[in-house]
Amino acid sequence: MDISDEVEAASAGSRRAIGRLLTRVERGERDLEALIHPRNQAQIIGLTGAPGVGKSTITGHLAARLARRGRVAVMAIDPSSPVSGGAILGDRIRMDSVLGEADVFIRSMATRGSEGGLSAAAPAAFRLLDAIGFDVIIVETVGVGQVEVDIAAAADTTVVVVTPGWGDAIQANKAGLLEVADVFVINKADRPGASDTRRDLELMLDLTATNDHSWRAPIVATIGTSAEGIEELIGAIDEHDTALEAQDLRGQRRRARTLLEVRSRVGLVVESRLDAALETEQISARIDSVAADGGDTLALVDALTELLFGFSDP
Amino acid sequence: MSGDEADTADHPVRVVLAKLGLDGHDRGLKVVARMLRDGGCEVIYLGLRQSTESIIAAVEQEDADIIGLSMHNAGHLTLAPKMVKAVADAGLDVSVIVGGIIPDPDVKTLLDAGVAAVLGPGASSDEVVAIARSVSRR
Structure with missing residues (x-):
């Protein structure tokens, strides 16, 4: 074929x-x-959060319900080993158990060297899925720490999932993941501490500067095991989608996606050239020498930059 | 670095690992998943209680090269050929590897039925990865 x-x-x-x-x-x-002829019709929903907070289960619940109103694809991203390049992609197993008979297309993708919580190919995959007629694309990122926020550039609506006991108000005010949330989910909300978590998030949102494009991320409590709160979550996502439409921000989202795709793909090329340069005899010997006897690390940085790009930034 | 070199890393072998039917012994499957990962393969882990239909669906969506079945319930003579037939009926170009507790006399039967390889409990990590690579179409 x-x-x-x-x-x-x-x-x-x-x-x-x-x-x-x-x-x-x-x-x-x-x-x-x-x-690939874009329709620009697919709604792209991203789910991100720390490992084990229940992203896959919630993704499965969302997919099962959204499949009633259109064609749904799920992209489940898991990390590639930086050592072997291999990966264990284990998100399907959790989704299958909640999907039932729903007709949902699931694809697991390994990050293959990308560090922002997505695979460099993810935005291109969204373009393809949109072009061939999917109405909703749900993307589950790798389990992230605090700064892997590529999903915010890739999705129309970014859902950040946390659990009770994940941290306090100081954690909530650190920069990174929480800044990019369009919707918050407190999953496992039947566990102790859910109301403290809600309070910390509300406090953080109170301190967040607002402007004309202001959107205050709603906080939805869910229980993955019983699907409680999933309808409310869909309501919050739809509301954000409507706000994007009303403020005419779809073009801006597409531009962010294009930028991310180009940047990640070029980034991988640059990184592999850097890795190759680091392994050359000349550079390797200088690293040995700086490590053993001290020396000018920044001069070495300049030399490498010169080698890679033909100039160095003074 | 040429573009071709970058492509090699972009073609990892993709393996769907599953237990077919009622068989709760998944420790071996998890060990094999880890061996394959460390050998540079991408493992799509389906785990317990899969059917031939659910495995075929996953293989198609994931564009996998290999199905790895772990069998510890003495159902291999029925289930493994059933999987091979399901793959053939679907017209897929995918190899089926069976691991687990397979009595010696049954190994040839399975291979004759179209199973690409049979791995026993003593298989080393290197063997597992080498076999996955050798039966993969990539």
């Missing part, structure tokens, strides 16, 4: 064709680009 046949079959709903095309996207195949 050639690529244009695959695109046709994928648009008609063939699981296998969609699966193969996503592989081509991950490989960055050039031939595919000309065949």
Whole structure:
């Protein structure tokens, strides 16, 4: 089957064709680009949060319900090992148990060297899924720490999931993950501490400067095991989506997505060149020498920058 | 660095790992998942209580190269050929590897039925990864 046949079959709903095309996207195949005709119709919902907060379960619940109103795809991202390049992609197992009979397309993606909580190919995958007719794309990021916030550039609505006992008001006011939330979820809300967590988040939001585009992230309590709060979460996501539309921000979201895709892909190229340069005999010897006898680390940085880009920033 | 070199890292072998039917012994499957990960493969871990249909659906969506089945319930002579047939019926170009407790006389039966490889409890990490690479289409 050639690529244009695959695109046709994928648009008609063939699981296998969609699966193969996503592989081509991950490989960055050039031939595919000309065949992706954006509809700009898909709503992209991102879920992020620390490992173990229940992202996959909530994603499964959301997908099952949203599948009643359109075609839903889930992109589940898990980390590649920086050592072997391999990955264990284990999100499906949690989604399957809550999806029931819902017709949802799930693809697991490994980060393959990207560090922002997504795979560099993720935005391109969203473009493809939009083009072949998906109405909703739910993206689950890797379990993140505090600063992996690429999802905010990639999604229309970013949902940040926390759990009771995740931290206090000081944690809430640190920069990073919490700044990018369009909607907060306090999952496992039947556990002790849920009201303290809500209070800390409210306090943080009170201190957040507002402007004409102000959107105060609503806080939704959920219980993954019983699907409690999921309808309310969908309501909050829809409300944010309506606000984006009303403020005419969709074009801006698409631009952010394009920027992210270009930046991540170029970033990977630059990083692999840097890694190669670090392994050259000349640079490696200078690193040995600085490590052993001290020396000018910044001069070494300048030398490497010069080597990579042909100039160094004084 | 040329573009071609970058492509090699972009073509990891993708393996769907599952237990088929009623069989709760998943420790071996988890060990194999780790071996494959450390060998540079991408493992889509489906875990317990899968059906041939759910495995085929996952293989299609994930564009996997290999199905790894772990069997400890003595159902391998029924279930493994059923999986091979489901793959053939779906027209998929995917290899089926079976691991777990498989009595010696049954190994040939499974291979004759179209299973690509059978791995026993003593299989080393290197063997597991080498076999995955050798039966993969990538």
